[in-house]
Amino acid sequence: MAALKMTISCFVFLQVLSCLLSSFALSKALGLKVGFYDMSCPKAELIVKKSVFEAMKKDLTLGAPLLRMFFHDCFVRGCEGSVLLDLKNKKDEKNAIPNLFLRGFEIIDDAKAALEKECPGIVSCSDVLALVARDAMVVLNGPSWEVETGRRDGLVSNISEALSNLPSPFNNISSLITQFHSKGLNKKDLVVLSGGHTIGNGHCPQITNRLYNFTGKGDSDPNLDTGYATSLRKICKPTDTTTALEMDPGSFKTFDESYFKLVSKRRGLFQSDAALLDNQETKSYLLNQMKSDRSTFFKDFGVSMVKMGRIGVLTGKAGQIRKNCRMVNK
Ligand code: HEM
The missing domain is CATH 1.10.420.10 (Peroxidase, domain 2)
Incomplete structure (x- = not known):
């Protein structure tokens, strides 16, 4: 009996270990890691947190659309900040029906502006959004988690891709x-x-x-x-x-x-x-x-x-680090 218990607990331990290792291996393979900016911009996460806390002190209801914004970013072309882009012809993701109630883009802009002052050209808009979503949940007494960073920003935003990739409230x-x-x-x-x-x-x-x-x-x-x-x-x-x-x-x-x-x-x-x-x-x-x-x-x-947060990420030399989250670099 004791041997059986031992075998079962070893099995569970090995499963948990292999799960942890494969999760770690996956994020490494993707080029993401917790603390990606530790050397290049050590204050990055603190700066984002401050922007979120300041904004939500004035308006707690911003937390929900910020979480939803990250989900809507990741489901369309991956988590690469395409939901943040403004196109002149308005045929961007933001103008797709499922995104019309998104709010809080100015918080991303504020955090990014502060980051550009501290360490220009280093922190991507897609990472800002991933961090903002976590920090906003903390303000609402929700969960916290370690956000993997190292994403780079995409160059494309397309209204019809938002329509076809985002789930509808009428879905079965x-x-x-x-x-x-x-x-x-x-x-x-x-x-x-x-x-x-x-x-x-x-x-x-x-x-x-x-x-x-x-x-x-x-x-x-x-x-x-x-x-x-x-x-x-x-x-x-x-x-x-x-x-x-x-x-x-x-x-x-x-x-x-x-x-x-x-x-x-x-x-x-x-x-x-x-x-x-x-x-x-x-x-x-x-x-x-x-x-x-x-x-x-x-x-x-x-x-x-x-x-x-790992869906379709751009890392390494792919994409770019936008200077302004609303437009691709000239
Ligand atoms: C499973 C498929 C999902 C569908 C069909 C769906 C659909 C919707 C719809 C229609 C709204 C109302 C938006 C509005 O009228 O302002 C909404 C709100 C929201 N969704 Fe989802 N959603 C889904 C999954 C998710 C996921 C995965 C998250 C995040 C992890 C999320 C987070 C939110 C939040 C926080 C709001 C409130 C937004 C606000 O107050 O502005 N949803 N969702």
Whole structure:
């Protein structure tokens, strides 16, 4: 019996070790590492943190769009800062429908300006965004994680790529799984990262079909709790295109684990939230997250954020270090 226990614990230890090693090997192969700027710009992370803390002292609601901005950057051409670019013809990612509610670009600009003063041409905009997303979660009492850096910035931003790569709130579970899988993220990452919906807002047009006309017969979504649907109908009239809705009512400025409880009670705001209950594996991850304590979610969230931060990165000599995050260098 003792020998069996020993074998099992050795096996678990080796699995954890191999997982850690392969994660380390992967980031190394990609050219990313924690503390990439330790020698070239030792104050880089501190400077970013200061910009985030100062801005969020005035407006806590900026945290949510900043987290979402990083996700939307990574899912389109990889985490290379394309979401930050402004094109003269306005056919940039920012102007794609899923990005129209993104806010907080000026925080990235402020942090970058301070970095350019301290160590010009060293710190990429894509790394600034990765650091900002983490620091903003810390301000909202959420998780912290070690951000890998060393990304370089891309040169292209394209409105139609944003439309085709970003998941829609109307997506069903199989398209969500496929979309995340195509970015190297698995079902657990999908569930854990959806937990980001513990903060911030959605808007009425993303749910009016669930409230008024789900199958074209004037019905509501059977997967939406009826009491919740009634209270949402009071806020969102059928033609409302502007009203904001807290995704985690009452605690939308605090990063906590309540998202999983809400979804399990059929009180997730979007069809894409409710859809997590439609697949055995995602459902069981969701219920596990719900039963576990906060520290498990926080740890898992950090792991999945680091994984997401590796999508399609440009490193080494690829891309460039933009001087201004809104435009490629001349
Ligand atoms: C699984 C697929 C996902 C879909 C379909 C989705 C969709 C959406 C939509 C439609 C909104 C409302 C935006 C608005 O009206 O202002 C939203 C908000 C938000 N999403 Fe997601 N999302 C997904 C995954 C994620 C992930 C992976 C993260 C981050 C890890 C994230 C973080 C957020 C945050 C923080 C907000 C609030 C933004 C704000 O208050 O401005 N979402 N999401």
